[in-house]
Amino acid sequence: MAERVRSVKGMRDLLPPETAIWAAVEDVARRIFASYGYGEVRTPILEDTELFVRGVGEATDIVGKEMYTFTDRKGRSLTLRPESTAPVARAFVQHGLADQGLPVKLYYVGPQFRYERPQRGRYRQFNQIGAELIGDPGPASDAELLLMLVRFLEALDYTGLTVLLNTVGDDESRARYREALVAFLEPHREVLGEDSRRRLETNPLRILDTKSPAERELLADAPRLEGHLTAQSRTHFEAVGQALEVCGVRFRVEPRLVRGLDYYSRTVFEIVAEGLGAQDAIVGGGRYDGLIGDLGGADVPAIGFAIGEDRLLAALPESFRRAHAPVAPVHLVAAGDVEPSQLLELAERLRAEGLDLVTELGGRSVKAALKRADKSGSRWVLLAGEDELAAGELSLRDLDAGEQVRLGPDAAIAKIKGQS
RNA sequence: GUGAGUGUAGCUCAAUUGGUAGAGCGCUUGGUUGUGGUCCAAGUCGUUGGGGGUUCAAGUCCCCUCACUCACCCCA
Structure with a gap:
């Protein structure tokens, strides 16, 4: 590999x-x-x-x-x-x-x-x-x-x-304070670490937020910026x-x-x-x-x-x-001898009605499709089988309740929107 | 840039003094020719991070290297 x-x-x-x-x-x-x-x-x-x-x-x-x-x-x-x-x-x-x-x-x-x-x-x-x-x-x-x-x-x-x-x-406050701070620290150079010594030249104020215990102790007696404002x-x-x-x-x-x-x-x-x-x-x-x-x-x-x-x-x-976890979309599953293109066309019509849905086109078993729907956290599955399509209907399965009803597309959408 | 720790399956982790690389989860399929969760069964999953060395034998010991993690530092 x-x-x-x-x-x-x-x-x-x-x-x-x-x-x-x-x-x-x-x-x-x-x-x-x-x-x-x-x-x-x-x-x-x-x-x-x-x-x-x-x-x-x-x-x-x-x-x-x-x-x-x-x-x-x-x-x-x-x-x-x-x-x-x-x-x-x-x-x-x-x-x-x-x-x-x-x-x-x-x-x-x-x-x-x-x-x-x-x-x-x-x-x-x-x-x-x-x-x-x-x-x-x-x-x-x-x-x-x-x-x-x-x-x-x-x-x-x-x-x-x-x-x-x-x-x-x-600027004026800082310039004044900078001078006072350097004047205070300069005699204690040996207490300062390498970084702080460099900052004495470049940016003395940064020394104030050191984590070094020795430097902190020294700074306890240092002049305060407050007094130079x-x-x-x-x-x-x-x-x-x-x-x-x-x-x-x-x-x-x-x-x-x-x-x-x-x-x-x-x-x-x-x-x-x-x-x-x-x-x-x-x-x-x-x-x-x-x-x-x-x-x-x-x-x-x-x-x-x-x-x-x-x-x-x-x-x-x-x-x-928790409040903003994504909501899993409805799964549209083909069952029996249903042309993929037919399922796609149906999915497009449902999405146009405002339904978020994923299609199960894989040509795998209904069982596998339902498993995936369940794992995705989705509550609803729309089953489009030969029987349903012939009747212009869909089977709507509520995975939470374990119930399934057959009804027309509009009624299915209404039910999903009403309950989710 | 400095120091320390850890690297084993997609994920979380086992593997006795060096002695046949494992489990759970996941994934796939079947038990149900159109029905999930639970259950059962089968299958899938590895250059043990990489390279070198020691040894009859290395996931295990040594060296190098890379990655990740934590801390210093720095800052959001």
Whole structure:
């Protein structure tokens, strides 16, 4: 036997019936996001590498070592998108969406690619459902975006999620704090690990979310970002929290929460779920007030989030799964000497009347066909035998009740629709 | 990129100190020439991930390699 070709490492197939659940989750997202005035954007999977270098940041791990980058036939450097905020921002600038009036509200659903070692909840191709609110600097926008996110998760029957909230301040706050943090850490260089020492130069704030016990101990006495916020940043953050409280959204302020993408500013957040192992963040997001300017657009503030759809599905409540399991269609079975073409024609007429059905054309026994119908979870079987067809009728078998009646096609459809 | 664990049938797993590769589920057929679930019977299913080595003999021991899993890291 020839060697089997397998899917690429870290990339997986999604098969029925699981794909039906994915579709159901995405339907909920579309419905809820639409109810907040968001429209769908679809950007290319491939972008100019420069977009991510400038947008996500050269010093980030994503850009530094996790991108699928290659040169095309003309020598251009292209990259499989590792995230979608930068592409959406690029599209916003490229198409002059600001001229339609701000804010612009967009959402997307689709695959992202990062070259990492796969493990639970982490794939090299993974799907994100994200939303971006572009063009409103106010805290009420932060709160509304979070509200929409929470409502979405509630609609999936999620409970027991923790919303972690923090602010990384505006540029000025961050510059001040950065200086203070480096000044504090510099004398303790020897306590820091290799990564943290490198970050002391490139991105000191990232050191805050270290898991190293020694570093954590050291950081306990470190200056707080909170103490270095500009009055404006502080007011903004307080207003976000207040709005969430008014709307009944529970959250926890997590001062150590900083995010790995350079474009974040002011409000940042994360939602973690239980039972997911080490990769438990199902949502991450925050403000990116400077990104659109960095990409050559006007100075337009924005905020957004990205949901890890694979993780979302991995932790999806059973109740939602049950409610959205696909319904097995009716089976139409030929019995006796019935021409396949005759059965096809009959099936088409029934489908035209709004019946979902699968045909048993295999030329196998009625017994086998019924077995398949039963295993599929279907309740109804329509038997089209010589006798029935001659009389212009069908036998409708109710597999649950074990009952069978002969009746005309319209009556059969009515009975199925009335009882399923 | 680093570390650890695991690879046996489509799936879940057995196989004693190295000694004939198995079970359940699934799938196909029959018991019912046009009737499912339960039951009974038969059939189908393997280069034991791959390569090399040790041995009379390797699923089992050793080396290499690949894949998967988990953790670090990273992040969704």
